Amino acid sequence: MRGAVLYAPGDVRVEERPDPKIIDPTDAIVRLPVTCVCGSDLWDYRGINPVTGPAPIGHEYCGVVEEVGSEVRSVKPGQFVIGSFFSSDNTCPNCRAGYQTSCVNRAFVGGCQAEAIRVPLADGSLVATPGQPADEHLPSLLTLSDVMGTGWFAAVAADVRPGMTVAVVGDGAVGLCGVLAAAQLGAERVIAMSRHAKRQRLATKFGATDIVTERGEEGVARVKELTNGIGADAVLECVGTSEAMHQAVRSARPGASVGFVGVPHGVALDGEELFYSHVRLHGGPAPVRRFLPDLIERVWNGQMDPGRVFDLDLPLDQADEGYRAMDERRAIKALLRP
């Protein structure tokens, strides 16, 4: 089959790779009509995470079950399924607590920019849709695997509730999905921090009521201005840099929660500042599996259309252009069709 391989920073190639096979009796093989490039793939693509050799890449997927191992019970060949970038048994204490990305038996589901993948722990990881989706729903369903699931977790971790004023730091695909999640969870006011016209427009479509173009301390001051000097009731941090995290903490009112889902790179938090801020922090790799049934239903019912984050649609063979366009911020998110 064809699949994308990262050879070195800036060097993604689509080439022949071995077809996935059932290894453990709990595995499933899933054939992917669509896959995509994640903002976190750029950490590798840019060489910020070390690249030690050619490695299959991509971790977002949805598609049709082709084959299952002998112990798989909850999904069967022919079903359309979505899973998280970490497989999980969904029975261990961490899964039962809703933190499937901390499953004691978790495994990273990598190499998803490809025609097909092997998903370990299929019963605990995959959720089937109510039926075969129409083609136009594929992009939205695909986002549930990570980007929308992650934006959703940011909003849940930030404890967004109806009537709140919510600030979202980061206008990448995750930040935009965070805006959508906050709106879906009933936020009265959603402040999107963005200085890119195209992303501002999508944020507004997703439910943003205010756009703040300032960053850093100026961005904080602007959010305070919009909130009677007190700060937002909830803040979503969707970048992972030190600047973004500090901006998020300082934009939150005392007692507010900051949900942080940007994979931190060089972020150090000063205990004393956090103490006197009275801000609550919660984040991590989104436990997408927890949210999948609800999110599938919302897409299926037409309540939300997160697939609009894809503004570039390419054949898998042009994955390199997808990476370049996202790296140069020409595209918000690139869909790849195997």
Added chain:
Amino acid sequence: MRGAVLYAPGDVRVEERPDPKIIDPTDAIVRLPVTCVCGSDLWDYRGINPVTGPAPIGHEYCGVVEEVGSEVRSVKPGQFVIGSFFSSDNTCPNCRAGYQTSCVNRAFVGGCQAEAIRVPLADGSLVATPGQPADEHLPSLLTLSDVMGTGWFAAVAADVRPGMTVAVVGDGAVGLCGVLAAAQLGAERVIAMSRHAKRQRLATKFGATDIVTERGEEGVARVKELTNGIGADAVLECVGTSEAMHQAVRSARPGASVGFVGVPHGVALDGEELFYSHVRLHGGPAPVRRFLPDLIERVWNGQMDPGRVFDLDLPLDQADEGYRAMDERRAIKALLRP
């Protein structure tokens, strides 16, 4: 009147100070039958916080209202009252959100190791007891002003709920009050981290079910052993050092909250570690005012007796011995009688 003054690290003197007077019409003057030394006073006493000149010290108080300003409505002379170490208007957005120690009009109530004090914003800060307390209840009522209020906030910030397994890092008076708070809030199992026999005994009286004497990584390993390898459902950090904070975060299971109330000194949190831990962090200066009505009722009804943290009872004039005994860990907490 007599009052304690910190002249330099290690140099506390009780001397004549001016009687407090009403300055603003929202003030109250409170005469103190008891006051005490706080673990956080030791940061000054030890010179870890810079001491720039003679300064009245102490911030824990309860007593009888002697005089009120012309605008005070909710308390009157003769009532027995308790207040927090920060006065608050109890009407601003931060107060209404339950974070009175972030009140936009807050003022630190200092110089409380004295015969009497001025409390600003009396209406928003002071809570009266149902009647005049018996002498034997004074120590427990005094603890509500800070140490028990702070231990309580640690447990609330750690989201302690019935049936949980809770770990408490720190066996100072706040940590011990945290043990008591966790037990009062229905924790099924309370793991106290302590290597001091006397403190272990008091922790057990307060509701600790397990004692862990190990610290740092060994302490973490021991908590994991006691919790099926997963970690505690809630952790209270009651010290404020880097070691204690890291021990707390690592002792918590994914999704658990760490309530941190030790004033951080040199604590830096690594964003990446926090991210992958899935732990929730919340803390700060305890909004004692939020909890006072409930805590007064619990003491008044005999549901809890936090005054047992006082194991040294001295006349105010011997404040210096109270500090020395706490500094040398000969005493858990020193009560001072003006």
